[in-house]
Amino acid sequence: MSAREPFDVQGNEKATIDDISTILLEEHLKKTGSKLAKQVSKLGAREILDQMELLVGPPEHERIKNVALMMFCDHADKFFPYMQVEIVRFPNGSIKDPKNFIEVPPIKGTVPQIINRTMEKLQDMVIEEYVQKVPDRMEANRFMSYPYEVLEEAVVNAFYHRDYMCYEPVQIEIEPDHIKITSFPGIDRSISFDTIEKGERFKSKMYRNRRLGEFLKELDLTEGRSTGIPTIQEGLQRNGSPRATFETDEDRRVLWVTIPIQPDYFESLDSLDSLDTNQLTKLKNQESVMTMRTKSNY
Numbered sequence: 001m002s003a004r005e006p007f008d009v010q011g012n013e014k015a016t017i018d019d020i021s022t023i024l025l026e027e028h029l030k031k032t033g034s035k036l037a038k039q040v041s042k043l044g045a046r047e048i049l050d051q052m053e054l055l056v057g058p059p060e061h062e063r064i065k066n067v068a069l070m071m072f073c074d075h076a077d078k079f080f081p082y083m084q085v086e087i088v089r090f091p092n093g094s095i096k097d098p099k100n101f102i103e104v105p106p107i108k109g110t111v112p113q114i115i116n117r118t119m120e121k122l123q124d125m126v127i128e129e130y131v132q133k134v135p136d137r138m139e140a141n142r143f144m145s146y147p148y149e150v151l152e153e154a155v156v157n158a159f160y161h162r163d164y165m166c167y168e169p170v171q172i173e174i175e176p177d178h179i180k181i182t183s184f185p186g187i188d189r190s191i192s193f194d195t196i197e198k199g200e201r202f203k204s205k206m207y208r209n210r211r212l213g214e215f216l217k218e219l220d221l222t223e224g225r226s227t228g229i230p231t232i233q234e235g236l237q238r239n240g241s242p243r244a245t246f247e248t249d250e251d252r253r254v255l256w257v258t259i260p261i262q263p264d265y266f267e268s269l270d271s272l273d274s275l276d277t278n279q280l281t282k283l284k285n286q287e288s289v290m291t292m293r294t295k296s297n298y
Helices: 024-033 035-041 045-051 064-070 110-123 148-160 193-198 211-218 229-237 263-273 277-285
Strands: 063-065 085-087 129-132 140-143 170-174 179-181 245-248 255-260 292-293
Touching: 024 035, 024 045, 024 211, 035 292, 063 064, 064 085, 064 211, 085 110, 110 148, 110 170, 110 211, 129 148, 129 263, 140 263, 148 170, 148 179, 148 211, 148 229, 148 255, 193 245, 229 255
Parallel strands: 085 170
Antiparallel strands: 129 140, 129 292, 170 179, 179 255, 245 255
């Protein structure tokens, strides 16, 4: 095995074919329109994996590639400890009131399942639409607290570029005015700190999990080709939000992505918080209210 061989295509020494879920395998093949979907029950998991080039080694020492476990194993964290997302919310801010927080149970599963479950939780917790009625104009201004596609891109990137030998989860901290996503490792050393600070496009000389990226691309969860950062920044710009910031440490061990809340939405929260209960009830019942917030329809 080459020392430069990406981890996701290396054979796993502990896994057996029984660790692969034929249900998950068939679901993926159906979603991606593969003709192999109709053959799963007939051929079985081993033959399907072989045709997908997800097995490695001679017959007497055949191993399942790590990416197959990331995609089709119900208990992937058995092989990749802390392959999970941990979400914590600080209603008043982690600096102002660090002891007041809400923790979400760790989100586990396959990589696609974790991404989808994380987005479902973020959609429920932080994604809201802000409708601002403008005097003397029929059309209202509409913004999102956080654009769905921006958060999704950031979460997908955290797993696409993750070090699966690292015993650290993807961490998401929800502050009153921003969301911070922490993942491991940091940005590749081929990308300068000046480029990171600009936060425009990070074009690495090497993808950490290229085969995993191909699977995520099949599911329309990523485009690849170093388009993640532009997608995030462009999505925020369209929403009237400040740019995201990207930080890493000197040793490139960790990456912090900070996504700001939409300013007008944040101001609307301050306005509503300043009202007493009676005023708020009255305001919600007025059809002529100038600003209101409604749940996203994503």
